[in-house]
Amino acid sequence: MVQFIKGAWDTGERRLLTGHFGDLCQFHAMGEGFTWETQDRARDIAAAQAGWEKAKQLIADENLRMVVLDEINIALRYDYLAIADVVDFLTTSKPPMTHVVLTGRNAKDELIEIADLVTEMTLVKHPFRSGIKAQPGVEF
Helix, strand or coil, rough: CEECCCCCCCCCHHHHHHHHHHCCCCCCCCCCCCCCCCCCCCHHHHHHHHHHHHHCCCCCCCCCEEEECCHHHHHHHHCCCCCCHHHHHHHEEECCCEEEEEEECCCCCCHHHHHCCCCCCCCCHHHHHCCCCCCCCCCC
């Protein structure tokens, strides 16, 4: 997993993968924090670029069967990465049997077009709207 955006946060994804599947999974936190928490766009872009370089290495490794790019759609939405570069790499350089999962809201149309599977989760109700703060083990 390459985790874009979230950075050094102690996330549930990180705890689950490193704590229970550390012998099977690699976890790379490459972000600088949520975009609304930072004031340095150049640093955000550099972090996203570094994450994308790591992602390309992992995707190109034919020994890996799945690579998850957590919140890459957020990095693409804020133009931290060029959509054309991501689409080009995925369509020309990804080994045929490597599964790449791209997460985050508002996937770009170009990604949807080349994807084999697209799933969209829609918020119906969330405890945050009732004043309940993010909870360990649930949101992070």
